[in-house]
Amino acid sequence: MSDNWPLIRTAGTDGFLVSFGDSLSETANRAALAFRGALEAVNWEEVEECSTSLVSTYVRFDPLAVDHAALEEKLVALLQTCDWYDAALPKGRRLWRVPTVFGGTAGPQLDEAAKAAGMTTAEAIASISNTRVRVQTIGFAPGMPYLGQLPAAWDIPRQTELTAKVPAAGLCVAIRQLVLFPVSAPTGWRHIGQTALKLFRPDTNEPFLLRPGDEVRFHSVSTEELAGFKGDPNGGASCEVLP
């Protein structure tokens, strides 16, 4: 751990945020996921809910049941039990293989994104589909994953102008990350592909398809193949539990 990190700050009146860095890195994301796993395992009574952002673990608690100083002390003590940047990721994570149509009308900004990353379109598809990315966080909208980290060439900025509409389950890229949209939305990310995943299913027992820490590979399929997965809420994706 460096001098400044991890950093504990309050979030509102009833929360703490434990941050493992101020920029996205593989190790900081791993640390945040692992620390949340540890918090779930100790299951402190005064803690009401935990979540992770890209590099932080959030803890919501009842400040009327425990004062801030006492909980902060417990968080510091738990932080000191191991090197979170090198900690094992939580158990039960899964690997998803997701059929994806890249480019064309299914991904109208693929060529532009490839160019920004200094690749041909074919190289871009190969680069993305050969990278196993992790769900670094789920946020913004229900079930919406932020996946990373792509090779350094993909450190391309978000657009200043919004893409008016990315359809549900659309795949977008920027800043070495991929995102998938649970519902159709405008975005500053570039739309490069289409999957058939149903990311949020509020009426089922498994309302969220992906969990933080899950890993994903997007492999290229034809438009016809993807159309065949339309009735499948998993969009033709296979899933295996990681050891």
Add this chain to the structure above:
Amino acid sequence: MSRSLIVHRAGPGVTVQDLGRAGYLAFGLSRGGAADQLAIYEGAALLGQSETLAVLELAGMGGEFEASEDMRIALTGGRMRAQIDGEKVAWNASHRLVKGQRLSIGASEAGCYGYLHIGGGIATPEVLGARSGHQAAGIGTPLVSGQRMEIGEDARGETGMTLAPDARFNGGTVRIVKSLQTDFFAPTEIARFEASEFRRDTRGNRMGVRVLPDGQGFISDAGLSVLSEVIVPGDIQITGDGTPFVLLCECQTTGGYPRIGSVLPADLPKVAQAQPGTSLRFSFVSLAQAVDIERREKARRSALRSKVEPLIRDPRFIPDLLSYQLVGGMTAGDEFEKDKT
């Protein structure tokens, strides 16, 4: 469906709400629930039932409702004009709605969100452990004409009770705490923020409301390169043009705009209920003070039940007033005319 509320007409923002759906932040789903949670407790106190029961939230405009059988109702939150079969009934009070009677609720007269509570609660199916509609997540939809809402069994019978209305509908000073990104703003910007007067903008919904400062917008030292971080309801994010946006119950779970502070949960109803144009100020309190305020607010909410008192009937609201013998020896008033004819 035996016991139901028939919706004859509904404003565009009438939704089922409760205390929200906790436990899904990790999956990007904010808690949601009533924009003015205090109103939920007030209605529960008026009807003597649990605050976990679902209610109807009326955003700006009510609707017309009919009970399939005798029911008890309570009206709380921002005041609206309410009538039962054409006779005005008191806000912040409980009433009997007899089978077949029409309850008609008009536009907001104070605040932005009124609440209609029914004895037994709205009994729509739960989604992920709660009944509250969450528009951003696509859970639940606003009510439409012709809809029937299932109502739970009501174990109690008393009506005609009232609670003194709480002063949260006219803006004023809102207490805030420093939060994780307050330090992204220079002390001079923070001081200017605290000294500014804001007006609630017309842009606002259950996700958040924009507030316009009387002077220039606010600038963070971190610029726009802030890594997306956890958002909690009450956070005041400063958008790209320097305008603050106070995030409410249905906010997104993470965001990239820096946040200058966070409104205390106890004061969030005041922000949610501020109508466009209403003046608001923000005042920092220490974390210890904030916890103390929350403790008092919790105690106040649990004491609401003991504050409920019988509604003293305002003569204006007595439908058959003229049938009462108010003063002896009065003439009918039309004798003179009668004599002439």
